[in-house]
Amino acid sequence: MSAAATATATRPAGSRRRIRRFLPPQHGAWAMLLLPYTVGVALVGPRWPQLPLLGAWLAGYLLSYYAFQAIKTRRPRRFAEQLLVYGLVAAPLAVVVLLARPAVLWYAPGYAALLAVNAGYAWRRRERALLNDLASVAQSCLLVFVLATIAGVPLAEVAPAFLALLLYLVGTVCYVKTMIRERGDAGYLRLSIGFHAVALLAAAWLDLLLAPVFLLLLIRAAALPGRGLRPARVGMIEIGCSLLVLAVVLIAF
Known part of the structure; x- marks a missing residue:
């Protein structure tokens, strides 16, 4: 194989590896993330803040995943790139939602407590514990109430x-x-x-x-x-x- 052909073959492989660095191998999580959102939007009707909320929700999940990986491994610098990218995406979108519907701030303590549960299990390297999974389920289901609050329902x-x-x-x-x-x-x-x-x-x-x-x-x-x-x-x-x-x-x- 020529040098040019080798370079062409390695570029897609390198790109795939880079993409995998930014996407967690948690395929089942996507249904848990999207199901409550879809139900909430369908029940309360479309509102424009739902779009930045979706972006903040998905980017926030990805940010939390790599944050917990940093906590688990005690190597935050290893995940600095992912934390920066998803933080820069999630933060402004969350601010847009908050400015549009300040009442969603009432949910912050609940999410903070549930994320603290996740962080605690990550620190102990027990993120597969049942209670940890249930905390994640509660975060997802609460999104139905967040969407209702955004819509004034x-x-x-x-x-x-x-x-x-x-x-x-x-x-x-x-x-x-x-x-x-x-x-x-x-x-x-x-x-x-x-x-x-x-x-x-x-x-x-x-x-x-x-x-x-x-x-x-x-x-x-x-x-x-x-x-x-x-x-x-x-x-x-x-x-x-x-x-x-x-x-x-x-x-x-």
């Missing part, structure tokens, strides 16, 4: 959707652990199935239209662990479940 109007998403995402955290990191752990399997059973009852109380979907989620939590599904297959199934939950929540509420 009473929180009570979106509270049922918030609860339905919270039930789904908490259940998904438990279920995915039984499929991957806690595979074969009977205690986690009982926790997952038990939570899904409670979630089914709670979802049916919120709206009977949710019952068939949460029954399907319960069946998936009970039947799929132990079948040796690869993580990619588990992820594809969850994408389908997320879309199903999205559709039914929008119909119900």
Whole structure:
């Protein structure tokens, strides 16, 4: 291979490596980030501050991921580039949202407390702990209330959707652990199935239209662990479940 051809071949590979440095390998997180946002926008109607909010939300997630990596490794300089880029993106967008709707500042203490939980687990290198994942779920679901505040919609109007998403995402955290990191752990399997059973009852109380979907989620939590599904297959199934939950929540509420 000529020198020119070698240089051409290495440039795309180098570009891919650089892109991977700025994108965390947390593919399942994107559904958790986008599902509450999509539901919130659909329920309250479009408002222009929702666009900078989306940018601040996604950039803020990426900023927090690399901040927690810096805390975990005790090597902040290693992630200085990512922290700078995502900080410069998230900060001005967040300021735009705040100037447009100052009331969103009321959510700052809640997010600060939840992020402190994440930081604490990162410091102890236990970011896969169940409580840490639940703190992340709470951050995502709270976005429904943030969107309602931006639109001037009473929180009570979106509270049922918030609860339905919270039930789904908490259940998904438990279920995915039984499929991957806690595979074969009977205690986690009982926790997952038990939570899904409670979630089914709670979802049916919120709206009977949710019952068939949460029954399907319960069946998936009970039947799929132990079948040796690869993580990619588990992820594809969850994408389908997320879309199903999205559709039914929008119909119900």
